[in-house]
């Protein structure tokens with residue numbers, strides 16, 4: 001039997017509760033389907049800082065590098081607001097992305113039909129919405145050097161961040177976007193600020209060239225990132241796949257996620273390049289929502305985003321397409337039945353806690 | 366009689382048409398109110414490139430530096446998509462901002478009651494919306510060096526942009542935001558990405574310190590910029606004044622503008638520091654919409670944003686508060702009467718062109 005190695009990093013806040021529901025699904029798949037998942041656990045974020053003084057330990061980094069896929073919960077909370085910058089909870093996530101070379105962040109923004117009314121947008125603008133944001137994740141201003149604060153004397157300090165992009169970084173993320181577009185509506189919109197940023201100029205050129213060389217069958221548009229933000233709010237259904245850099249992707253994917261009204265439900269996948277020999281990609285799967293410290297530990301958090309992230313894991317890391325489809329369908333079914341955690345509660349629905357939601361999805365699976 | 370010196374830079378696309386309606390108001394104020402406006406004209410953007418090979422000539426820059434205020438239309442269009450980066454239409458605007466040291470960009474996002482239904486958000490979320498985005502405009506990634514594209518050989522290029530902020534730059538923009546908040550609902554939300562960017566760390570520290578020292582009567586919150594984008598979409602009315610850096614301000618103000626459903630109506634002001642002797646600020650006033658080349662020259666563009674920008678000019682450059690109020694009221698009245706340009710047309714309203722809209726506002730003034 002194939003062994004499938006998963007590292008679970010539940011993290012802080014509602015991360016552990018949400019991960020608990022994925023554990024149930026994994027156990028079920030092992031027992032009933034012989035899925036052969038072998039799981040290990042580690043610490044990331046504030047809990048890792050408390051235990052080791054670092055946002056992730058070397059030992060857990062080694063486990064992440066060795067695993068077939070990492071399932072990540074959430075990090076951070078007010079408890080760690082004042083820890084030093086280098087060991088802040090987010091540093092654990094950023095190190096995972098960088099050291100695993102997870103350059104391709106896939107963020108689907110879909111609107112579950114049962115939740116169209118939960119959007120702040122008019123329902124007709126979001127009903128049936130299905131966008132995929134492909135965000136570059138290991139470059140740009142997140143990792144460029146210099147990244148410093150210098151004391152200039154006179155009570156003045158100077159902060160510097162550096163946005164750096166090389167041709168190959170843009171080419172590989174653009175290729176991922178074009179490839180995924182081919183499995184969808186075959187349209188990519190690339191967003192940058194070429195009117196202000198040199199990295200935007202290069203981004204635009206490389207995306208255009210990659211398109212011409214290898215993906216000319218895909219429809220390609222370019223939009224300035226600020227205009228892109230506007231268009232997402234005005235008429236999100238005009239988009240299929242959006243490809244953009246690390247920082248714009250951070251902003252635009254959050255806006256897109258909020259538009260759907262399904263924020264607590266949205267998963268993400270962060271993928272590396274296929275290994276030259278085995279074809280395997282390193283990967284990390286993570287809900288888009290954060291650690292929600294205000295509701296942590298109460299058993300009321302919505303586990304759907306975490307479960308949907310596991311569905312992406314089945315799809316992208318293990319090519320278990322049927323199982324992924326079934327799991328996603330199970331989520332939709334449960335929502336259709338009016339079963340809701342507090343964050344998505346609506347009139348006439350049945351309010352449940354984290355574990356009941358997980359059980360309901362498992363029952364449909 | 367006081368002379369009030371205005372430089373009009375209509376620019377490209379619908380800029381000249383929109384500016385034409387402001388000219389009518391200026392003439393009226395001179396004739397009927399003895400306002401003493403003295404106007405001069407210049408070229409900026411694509412039309413300046415066509416005439417001089419630069420996005421703004423030295424002569425027009427000198428005029429801008431000498432004027433009490435600059436009224437700016439819009440720049441750019443497909444005609445100039447392929448001109449060299451240094452002389453692209455936007456370069457004229459960026460040079461004006463930088464050389465006039467217009468560090469404070471005020472972008473009100475208000476929802477005209479008559480237009481609440483035009484928003485893509487549910488009307489109850491935007492009715493009565495009145496946010497002011499205070500965007501830093503002369504620093505950050507827009508102007509930081511190095512800003513380069515280098516050929517690395519091997520078919521690889523490297524693009525670099527640099528985000529730089531010094532303490533004093535953050536302090537002065539924060540002070541503007543706090544001062545304006547005092548004239549409004551007394552609340553400021555500062556947005557950055559301190560979890561990823563060193564400039565975000567410094568931004569957060571300096572805003573906090575400025576608040577503590579001089580503005581502790583104002584309510585201050587901090588939000589990560591990505592979460593801020595989400596919250597703008599989810600519940601925009603939670604905000605009063607938002608203060609943020611140049612690039613986040615670009616994105617967030619565009620999202621906020623689109624939320625209102627009043628995009629074609631929104632003005633902006635870009636202000637310098639008060640002169641140590643005269644107390645006068647350099648200033649440029651500009652509609653938030655762009656040059657809209659697709660509808661340029663047809664006499665159908667909406668001049669309201671340009672007229673509302675002139676109202677901001679009356680308020681901030683000439684302290685003509687009563688006249689500014691009256692002009693803004695005139696715009697609201699015309700909308701209440703159901704007079705609409707094509708972009709904001711709705712059932713039961715009367716569709717008019719650019720000149721008729723200008724005339725209708727003047728008639729209410």
Ligand SMILES: CC(C)[C@H](C(=O)O)[C@@H](O)C(=O)O
Nearest residue numbers: 090093094250558560561591
């Ligand atoms: C937690 C933070 C470092 C992270 C980011 O900025 O990338 C988050 O906002 C995200 O989008 O995954």
Ligand SMILES: CC(C)[C@H](C(=O)O)[C@@H](O)C(=O)O
Nearest residue numbers: 193195196226455458459615
């Ligand atoms: C035209 C462009 C350079 C400009 C900017 O990015 O600042 C515009 O988007 C704006 O917001 O005024």
